[in-house]
Amino acid sequence: MKRLGPQAPTGPGAALAVLAGAQFAVVLSTSIVNVALPAVRDGIGLSDSGMSWVVNSYGLAFGALLLPGGRAADLLGRRRVLLTGLALFAAAALTAGLATTPWLLIAARAAQGVGAAAVAPAALALVMELFPPGPGRGKALGVWGAVSGAGGAAGVLLGGVLTERLGWPWVFHASAAGAALVLAGAVALLPGSPAPAGGGHRIDLAGTATATLGLVALVYGFTTAGRTGWGEPAALVSFAAAAALLTAFALVERRHPAPLLPPRLLAEGPVAPANLVMALLGAVWVGLFYFLPLYQQQVLGAGPLVAGLSQLPLAAANMAGSSLAPRLAARIGPNATLAAGLLVQAGGLLWLSRISAHGSFHADLLGPTLVVGLGLGVAFVQLTGAAVTGVRAADSGLAGGLVNTTRQLGGAIGLALLGSLAASATATHAAHHTRAQALTEGYRTAFLVSALVLAAGAALTPYLARRSARAAPAAATQQPPAAPLPLTTR
Secondary structure, eight states, X not given: OOBOSSOOOOOHHHHXXXXXXXXXXXXXXXXXXXXXXXXXXXXXXXXXXXXXXXXHHHHHHHHHHHHHHHHHHHHHOHHHHHHHHHHHHHHHHHHHHHOOSHHHHHHHHHHHHHHHHHHHHHHHHHHHHHSOTTHHHHHHHHHHXXXXXXXXXHHHHHHHHHHHHTOTHHHHHHHHHHHHHHXXXXXXXXXXXXXXXXXXXXXXHHHXXXXXXXXHHHHHHHHHHHHHOTTOHHHHHHHHHHHHHHHHHHHHHHHOSSOSSOHHHHHSTTHHHHHHHHHHHHHHHHHHHHHHHHIIIIISOOOHHHHHHTTHHHHHHHHHHHHHHHHHHHHHOHHHHHHHHHHHHHHHHHHHXXXXXXXXXXXXXXXXXXXXHHHHHHHHHHHHHHHTTTOOGGGHHHHHHHHHHHHHHHHHHHHHHHHHHHHHHHHHHHTTSOHHHHHHHHHHHHHHHHHHXXXXXXXXXXXXHHHHHHHHHHHHTSOOOOOOOOOBOO
């Protein structure tokens, strides 16, 4: 392994800043396009269905390839996969901003999702590698949670500013520039990793293919059903294909010597229940950032820029919750902290379910979004930590891919279900109320159901606590991770 010279080892703080920047870029690109969609449609000649695919193509590629991305990071080297993913992400975002035809824009967004699927699990695995269990890891995950939550809100804000001031292509150019900046920082500051523990294993190609296609079919089915109806042939065929492919995936995994998703991963500690609760949190998270701007623009009459600026208090509260989570966990325990974060967020969503068609940001949104943001920050940090607790070092990239996969799948499924419920409530009230009142009833329904979903997640925390307690003795016997290596070219 070639050295770059006699430099001192890179400090973990600088490395964490780069890895947090990578996560911020991935989350930002999920939400930055939402406010710009009408301008994108008019500027490039998209149909309404094509407009939805600007979002869906990214989400499908990202969600379906996170597991393979995580396993590739474990087998090929986390730093190498991170750098490759960032380069693809930046190039695809630049291509999207330069696109002059709908098909090129949608293809570029899909390629951007592929890059993100490599970046997210590799970056989280590197955080776990750099920070051993203890207060340092708790603080690192606090930073991770802060930038993850802030990225969603910042995307809405930046998307509104760029669309109004410079035009929709700059939404993608900004993503490209940010990824290129993070890539440069990663090359300069990230330490090399030890040789991959699983380097001698063959990649599980059959498992990768069936899992990827199965997840694409599943997410496509829910996305189509939420837009056109649950009984539509396209949705039903997608669900049937997903069931067949994921069944095939389970059969393949039982026989492969180095499966894409080893059964031991879900059997170890709190990984399985943490991912289940993360799916519920993802459903609510995506729905929140979808319905809030719609309520502000379609009911309160705010423009894209104002709707974006209104996300700042939520982002600030999220960052506060993320920084509070490690200290709260040290005082009352991680599982009690998780339950508290979920219940606080549920309380804020219950408050949001009282929004008015004749309301205002200060009267209807400011208070509840601060509460939601605080709970979201606390819960996300605790769930991310639980999902990688007790995992073998050779599986840390896969564990990072899995927790991101469940959040993405939860978001896709949750948005489809919440969107259907909101549309149904709106249609029920449309005959006897104004359009603003009918839309408000739909959004109120979505927020109320979201609160119930998080309450169900909080009810699962005792099970997660029992799994964590069983994993503790085994974790105590594991060798501590090695110290970060000096800067290398790998």
